[in-house]
Amino acid sequence: MIPELGQFAMALALIAALVQSVLPIAGAARRNTLWMASAQATAVIQAALLVFAFGALMHAFIVSDFTVRNVVENSHSLKPMLYKVAGTWGSHEGSLLLWVLILALFGAAVAVMADNIPLALKARTLSVQAWISVGFLSFMILTSNPFDRVFPPPLDGQDLNPLLQDFGLAIHPPLLYIGYVGFSIVFSFAVAALIEGRVDPAWARWVRPWTLAAWMALTGGIALGSWWAYYELGWGGWWFWDPVENVSFMPWLAGTALLHSAIVTEKRDTFKAWTILLAILTFSLSLLGTFIVRSGLLTSVHAFAVDPERGVYILGLLAVSILGSLALFAWRAPAMEGGGLFAPISREAGLLINNLLIATACATVLFGTLYPLFLEAVTGEKISVGPPFFNASFIPITLPLVIVMGLGPHLSWKRADLPGVLARLKWVGVVVLLGTLVVAWIADGGPLLAVISMGIALWLIGATIQDWARRVKLLQKGAWARINRQPRSAHGMSMAHLGLAVLMVGAIGASAWKTDTVSFAEPGTAVPIAGFEVTFVGVEQVQGPNYVAQVATLDVTRDGEFVTQLFPERRVYPVAQATTTESDIRQTLAGDLYVSIAEPAAENTEGLWTLRLIYEPLVNFLWLGSLMLVLGGALSLSDRRLRVGAPRRAAPVNATPAE
Amino acid sequence: MKRLLFAAPFVLALIIGGFSLWGLSGGRDPSSIPSALISQPIPDFALDPIEGVDTPGLSTEDLKGQGLTLVNVFASWCGPCRAEHPILTRMSEQQNLRIVGLNYKDTPENAAAWLEELGNPYERIGADVTGRAGIDWGVTGVPETFIISNDGIVLHRFPGPVVGDGQRRFQEALDAAKAAQ
Numbered sequence: 001m002i003p004e005l006g007q008f009a010m011a012l013a014l015i016a017a018l019v020q021s022v023l024p025i026a027g028a029a030r031r032n033t034l035w036m037a038s039a040q041a042t043a044v045i046q047a048a049l050l051v052f053a054f055g056a057l058m059h060a061f062i063v064s065d066f067t068v069r070n071v072v073e074n075s076h077s078l079k080p081m082l083y084k085v086a087g088t089w090g091s092h093e094g095s096l097l098l099w100v101l102i103l104a105l106f107g108a109a110v111a112v113m114a115d116n117i118p119l120a121l122k123a124r125t126l127s128v129q130a131w132i133s134v135g136f137l138s139f140m141i142l143t144s145n146p147f148d149r150v151f152p153p154p155l156d157g158q159d160l161n162p163l164l165q166d167f168g169l170a171i172h173p174p175l176l177y178i179g180y181v182g183f184s185i186v187f188s189f190a191v192a193a194l195i196e197g198r199v200d201p202a203w204a205r206w207v208r209p210w211t212l213a214a215w216m217a218l219t220g221g222i223a224l225g226s227w228w229a230y231y232e233l234g235w236g237g238w239w240f241w242d243p244v245e246n247v248s249f250m251p252w253l254a255g256t257a258l259l260h261s262a263i264v265t266e267k268r269d270t271f272k273a274w275t276i277l278l279a280i281l282t283f284s285l286s287l288l289g290t291f292i293v294r295s296g297l298l299t300s301v302h303a304f305a306v307d308p309e310r311g312v313y314i315l316g317l318l319a320v321s322i323l324g325s326l327a328l329f330a331w332r333a334p335a336m337e338g339g340g341l342f343a344p345i346s347r348e349a350g351l352l353i354n355n356l357l358i359a360t361a362c363a364t365v366l367f368g369t370l371y372p373l374f375l376e377a378v379t380g381e382k383i384s385v386g387p388p389f390f391n392a393s394f395i396p397i398t399l400p401l402v403i404v405m406g407l408g409p410h411l412s413w414k415r416a417d418l419p420g421v422l423a424r425l426k427w428v429g430v431v432v433l434l435g436t437l438v439v440a441w442i443a444d445g446g447p448l449l450a451v452i453s454m455g456i457a458l459w460l461i462g463a464t465i466q467d468w469a470r471r472v473k474l475l476q477k478g479a480w481a482r483i484n485r486q487p488r489s490a491h492g493m494s495m496a497h498l499g500l501a502v503l504m505v506g507a508i509g510a511s512a513w514k515t516d517t518v519s520f521a522e523p524g525t526a527v528p529i530a531g532f533e534v535t536f537v538g539v540e541q542v543q544g545p546n547y548v549a550q551v552a553t554l555d556v557t558r559d560g561e562f563v564t565q566l567f568p569e570r571r572v573y574p575v576a577q578a579t580t581t582e583s584d585i586r587q588t589l590a591g592d593l594y595v596s597i598a599e600p601a602a603e604n605t606e607g608l609w610t611l612r613l614i615y616e617p618l619v620n621f622l623w624l625g626s627l628m629l630v631l632g633g634a635l636s637l638s639d640r641r642l643r644v645g646a647p648r649r650a651a652p653v654n655a656t657p658a659e
Numbered sequence: 660m661k662r663l664l665f666a667a668p669f670v671l672a673l674i675i676g677g678f679s680l681w682g683l684s685g686g687r688d689p690s691s692i693p694s695a696l697i698s699q700p701i702p703d704f705a706l707d708p709i710e711g712v713d714t715p716g717l718s719t720e721d722l723k724g725q726g727l728t729l730v731n732v733f734a735s736w737c738g739p740c741r742a743e744h745p746i747l748t749r750m751s752e753q754q755n756l757r758i759v760g761l762n763y764k765d766t767p768e769n770a771a772a773w774l775e776e777l778g779n780p781y782e783r784i785g786a787d788v789t790g791r792a793g794i795d796w797g798v799t800g801v802p803e804t805f806i807i808s809n810d811g812i813v814l815h816r817f818p819g820p821v822v823g824d825g826q827r828r829f830q831e832a833l834d835a836a837k838a839a840q
Contacts, residue, residue: 273665277668280668281668284672315676315679315680318676319676322672322676323669323672323673323676326668326669326672327669329665329668329669330662330665330666330668330669333665334661334662334665370675370678373678373679373682374678376682377678377681377682578764579764579789579790598791
């Protein structure tokens with residue numbers, strides 16, 4: 001009964017979305033206030049219905065209702081409760097339902113919270129949002145119904161892929177989806193602005209909090225995914241340039257560019273067409289991110305069950321939304337005149353370089369991801385593009401970007417005084433130079449590029465702190481009051497830039513100075529790594545809730561002194577017929593000692609275990625940096641100016657009341 | 660000129676869309692990336708026989724100097740394996756081919772029952788209970804079938820079941836391998 005109600009709610013939501021996709025926008029064209037205001041109601045109703053539908057599916061998972069096909073395929077009665085709940089979005093159908101739910105929630109949030117936006121713009125935005133809803137709800141109802149029944153019901157389910165039974169992964173897809181789908185509202189704003197034919201600083205300001213919220217979620221989602229790959233998969237790495245990672249990274253890059261270009265539109269009334277284009281592209285890349293893997297277009301470790309029928313429908317949806325919006329852009333955007341002029345050395349110019357470099361980086365990733373497809377279409381040759389391409393092309397773009405990033409906040413709008421800025425930064429330069437020499441001395445060899453990159457990361461740290469300290473006059477009396485008086489978004493910027501530098505430190509450390517060994521071990525075997533000595537004590541069998549584990553004990557010593565004991569596991573999940581590696585890690589800020597075990601297959605090594613040891617220096621800075629990025633976004637989002645002192649269309653630039 | 664510039668994103672997206680449409684149509688299989696093992700010697704491995712089945716186990720040495728050999732990766736839990744099993748059996752009988760099995764992540768009881776029910780065309784079967792040998796072979800899914808030359812070189816990797824159109828393509832690869840011998 002409940003699954004049918006869920007399905008019914010989904011159908012009703014589609015009807016609400018259909019009404020919302022026509023009525024408000026028609027009202028905006030004919031200046032019918034009542035029609036325009038209807039968007040408010042339909043957006044909330046649509047969201048409520050989808051919350052109900054999602055709740056119904058979750059209920060089926062929680063009570064293990066094996067008459068529902070989706071539950072049979074992705075759950076098992078013995079599974080821990082958290083993963084039963086997470087199973088709701090573990091499948092293609094369930095994750096799609098989550099996707100439209102978040103889409104509707106964002107629409108409802110705009111309907112309810114954004115009461116400072118003119119009615120016509122809001123009505124158009126919500127209609128565009130509803131177009132996306134209609135597309136995906138109909139896709140679900142026609143091809144991917146999560147509430148399909150199965151008869152006769154089996155006795156038990158087939159279990160969720162054990163690799164996916166991890167806390168990080170249980171919350172990784174929802175976060176990633178909030179990010180992906182959050183950009184839908186920015187997209188809707190952009191399309192509405194194109195239809196209206198008007199983009200101005202007020203528009204940029206209205207869009208900013210939504211961009212920030214989506215960007216934060218996406219940052220968190222990607223970081224969690226990477227964290228999961230690192231801790232759970234036991235691959236001893238945190239980023240693999242896998243197509244699925246790339247497609248989540250591209251909207252992040254485009255969204256980051258959008259955040260910065262929207263600032264220029266807001267403050268200086270220029271970069272308008274570019275901002276609109278970025279808004280469209282960010283969501284287009286998000287769509288690509290959600291669906292490229294499902295369509296079976298590219299191969300990846302993340303692949304869902306592939307169904308060409310679905311692939312064509314999805315491609316059709318993508319074509320309509322992406323090509324439609326880009327055609328609208330080609331038609332309407334040329335009429336948008338740029339505003340303020342600026343000198344070659346200015347904040348605007350800095351942000352322009354930032355945008356160009358990020359866009360290039362994004363295009364590089366897009367090219368690398370789709371290249372196998374292009375090549376196969378043209379020459380029939382099949383290849384996969386791996387890390388060497390991305391490392392060789394992506395790093396040379398990002399290093400100059402980071403150099404400019406340190407400089408940018410020091411530049412003033414319109415025309416900046418470069419000699420003055422450089423003079424201000426000369427002590428930072430000296431400190432960075434000394435720091436780099438220290439790094440080179442500690443690293444003692446290793447790749448030169450890593451030392452240079454580390455120097456550039458140090459430069460970003462130094463320049464960002466210097467900028468912040470100068471703004472709040474840290475060393476003079478009353479600094480605390482000035483810190484409080486500064487807009488939070490300014491602190492957010494410093495925090496996020498610092499976060500990126502910290503993340504970079506982690507990335508460089510963990511890729512350039514990593515050491516690993518693989519050896520066969522029997523009780524008593526000792527293996528040296530990165531100054532530690534790891535001794536294999538033995539293995540014992542342990543029974544888990546829905547798996548059997550073989551747990552190894554390893555003693556870790558340094559210079560003869562006991563450091564810690566580590567317990568890596570090999571788990572066998574009998575129902576899903578799969579084994580997973582549970583590594584164990586000694587975590588410190590200086591680096592992670594990462595151990596995992598596997599049974600050797602060959603007969604002549606009976607009783608021996610394969611012991612894999614990895615030392616990843618500085619890797620925790622990655623997660624710390626990601627956290628700082630999200631925190632920076634949160635600080636910026638909490639800025640009072642984004643909420644009070646509603647910007648008005650007629651007002652000249654920068655005329656909003658200061659607090 | 661300016662208009663052209665603004666239309667550029669549209670045109671680019673159209674091109675990417677065109678490639679994608681091509682990619683979705685016409686029986687293209689993105690997972691059939693060529694195995695890194697092609698033209699390489701087979702990996703070193705040694706597997707015990709399935710418990711309770713008379714067929715001997717499988718190791719690297721068993722694939723050398725015995726003529727062209729098919730290595731079929733199968734499991735009792737895999738539906739498509741059931742579909743291709745009679746076809747492979749018939750092919751090996753009619754064309755006098757040597758076929759060996761790699762029983763992937765299976766339990767001995769299930770595997771034995773499966774072979775009992777469907778027949779056992781395999782000269783040797785290695786029980787890869789842990790999936791370890793599967794990793795060495797670069798197995799991405801079950802079923803998969805490898806064509807191995809007389810001197811133990813991987814000539815072809817065929818992912819997916821040998822049925823329907825797959826049978827035709829597999830036969831082509833097999834004919835090419837025979838001609839090369």
